[in-house]
Amino acid sequence: MRRSATLASILVVLVAVCATADVPRTLSYQATLVNDSGSPIPDGYYGLTFRLYPQASGGSALWMETQTLPVIQGLVNVILGSVEPLTLPFDDPYWLSVAVGGDPELEPRHELTAAPYAHRALAIEPDVVSSVDGVVNDEGDIDLIAGPNVTIAPDDI
Secondary structure: OHHHHHHHHHHHHHHHHHHHOOOOOOEEEEEEOEOOOOOEOOOEEEEEEEEEEOOOOOOOOOEEEEEEEEEEOOEEEEEEOOOOOOOOOOOOOOEEEEEEOOOOOOOOOEEOOOOHHHHHHHHOOOOOOOOOOOOOOOOOOOOOOOOOOOOOOOOOO
């Protein structure tokens, strides 16, 4: 019985943690680093600096982080945003640059593209929410703001 109570307590904590978890604000990225002759760079740990820009060339970086990462047979895997939070809105195109050690950024920059599951957002029906009932005002104002293709009207119309 005591074991069941302990297991139940652990499950309650796990459910509570999962229920409050946010979507991770990170990006996974994988690259093969090669030298001028096209051969993979030697195995080892390298300081890599990643930057996100609003354009393919020039301009100022909107975000940057540096990580020391293992490179094996030229292959590097990284989770971007694990050092410096990615707080960009991702509502415009972004380009990723990579610099190895103190070297200049590699060219060209890489345009970020949608993850496969993000394409599902394009299929959301426009009438998913047709009404909201039971909104309660608890000592404050309730602001209803209509965006594109949204109409706010009293229910007696």
